[in-house]
Amino acid sequence: MRRSSTETKAAILDAAKLRFAADGYDRATIRAIAADASIDPAMVMRYFGNKASLFAAAAEFDLELPDLAEVSSDQIGAAIVTHFLERWERDDSLLILLRSGVTDDAAAERMRSIFTAQLVPVAAMASPEPTQGMTRAALAATQILGMALCRFVLAFPPLASMSRAQIVAWLGPTIQHYLTGGEPITSPPGQADDP
């Protein structure tokens, strides 16, 4: 079958995203990706040069975070959690980075840069003190990524069968606190406030 250049490239990229998301960088082979795209492995090299470049193309995406200016200030946590749950199931973008970033340095760096460029500004806007954007974004990331890890990757039984609403109900207040809550007193250590 003969296709146009752009068609072929798009078909390869779609297959690559699925494979990288399902198997991670190492186990996703160019041969398997080519087979999924019903094309010869040599075509993958022709269009993307090498495996690393193919991954870079497959791992490019936008978190598409909501504009917090349109969210009431006490619903920020719930809005963020809801958005990520939907975003996670809409396509495999985040799964690609999670499955590969744990062992591959390039993927980890990509994940860091995405959160710095896209999540930190939103956290800075939500924070009572804009300079805390980095710290608050990182805290939110721990809970968001941890939930994704346990629900979608490790498939912990209670989480896999939990409804979105339940997850929002549990995690919403946590994210709300990380993004907008009072900063914990650091001295004396081990002390915490729970507003």
Next chain:
Amino acid sequence: MRRSSTETKAAILDAAKLRFAADGYDRATIRAIAADASIDPAMVMRYFGNKASLFAAAAEFDLELPDLAEVSSDQIGAAIVTHFLERWERDDSLLILLRSGVTDDAAAERMRSIFTAQLVPVAAMASPEPTQGMTRAALAATQILGMALCRFVLAFPPLASMSRAQIVAWLGPTIQHYLTGGEPITSPPGQADDP
């Protein structure tokens, strides 16, 4: 150099743990593990049969969770967070499973079984309703593993430079709420309580 059987086996196992923790299951090669142990690769096969069995031996460990009966009820969250931060840096056990469980089914299953066998009972004891042990343990796991992922594996800058006390101050109340707090109302969906 000639060593006793138990010495050799222990040396191989130590090297395997380090390699699996640093590189994950796929990238940790038997050749590299053997080189670290200053021994021939064939010896690894001789003592452990195959790579999967070697990994199973290297991934066996105890969370050594504290006895919550000795912790005041309002300090349970802080105690759990403190314990895991220490446990995580003491040896590579959890890192081994995290780096491999994302792509390897056997490692993921091991992680599920460890949390079921070791974390669920503790959560059941902390919960106001013992039957909620599974759900509460899973929620706590999302925050604990998410923190480990972002701090130790992905190395998000703000988290990597945060002190243990700061992390305990931020995450302690979250874990306290997941393990002991009031259950969120599930209807109407999207609604959350924050006691």
Next chain:
DNA sequence: GTCTATAATTCGATAGAC
């Protein structure tokens, strides 16, 4: 207990015909 030699795969990448 230790090592050499090698089998059997698998993978990324290249060269070149059509």
Next chain:
DNA sequence: GTCTATCGAATTATAGAC
């Protein structure tokens, strides 16, 4: 634009000598 053929490297695993 597509594919065949193949190279070179790396890996797990086995057989057997010392």
